[in-house]
Amino acid sequence: MKILLVDDDRNIQKMYSGFLKDEGFEVYQALNAEASIQILRRKPVDLVLLDIKMPDVDGFFMRKIIHSINPKIKVIVASVYPVVEQKKRIAHADDYFDKSQGTELLLKTIAMTLQKSSSLPRERVL
Numbered sequence: 001m002k003i004l005l006v007d008d009d010r011n012i013q014k015m016y017s018g019f020l021k022d023e024g025f026e027v028y029q030a031l032n033a034e035a036s037i038q039i040l041r042r043k044p045v046d047l048v049l050l051d052i053k054m055p056d057v058d059g060f061f062m063r064k065i066i067h068s069i070n071p072k073i074k075v076i077v078a079s080v081y082p083v084v085e086q087k088k089r090i091a092h093a094d095d096y097f098d099k100s101q102g103t104e105l106l107l108k109t110i111a112m113t114l115q116k117s118s119s120l121p122r123e124r125v126l
Contacts, residue, residue: 001024001025001026001046001047001114002025002026002027002028002043002044002045002046002047003020003025003026003027003028003045003046003047003048003049003110004027004028004029004030004036004039004040004043004045004047004048004049005017005020005027005028005029005030005048005049006030006033006036006048006049006050006051006054006059006062007031007049007050007051007054007078008031008032008051008053008054008055009051010031012051012099013029013031015103016049016078016103016106017029019103019106019107020110023107025110028043028045032054032055032056032057033054033056033057033061033062033065034056036048036062036065036066037065037069040066040069040070040073041069045070045073046073046074046114047073047074047075047076047110047113047114048066048073048074048075048076049076049078049097049110050062050063050066050075050076050077050078050090050093051077051078051079052077052079052081052086052089052090053079059077059079059089059090060089060090063075063077063090063092063093074094074095074113074114074116075093075094076093076094076095076096076097076109076110076113077089077090077093077095077096077097078096078097078099078106079096079097079098079099080098080099080100081098082098083096083097083098086098094113094116095109095112095113097109
């Protein structure tokens with residue numbers, strides 16, 4: 001499974017990328033909307049982990065761009081904002097994740113989101 005990390009925080013990029021690669025995911029990284037769009041147009045992506053607050057295009061508009069490029073790509077909003085606030089800022093994401101909740105919950109959130117869109121047995125998704 002291929003995941004695109006869209007986050008302007010290089011420390012988050014490094015931490016999540018390493019963790020997800022260790023879990024068997026292929027990971028692409030983008031620090032901004034322009035880089036995200038280039039990746040989405042060139043690479044097959046199954047899921048996007050999307051930050052809300054970014055310098056050029058925020059997560060609200062980026063989710064719309066992702067959907068316009070490929071409506072089948074799953075989007076998990078991953079932010080420091082509480083999940084309730086995330087849902088207010090970006091409606092219609094496939095799921096939401098508060099970065100303070102740790103990587104174990106992030107992995108579960110990713111697995112559940114991918115499972116919803118896949119006919120693969122759960123073991124294959126993880």
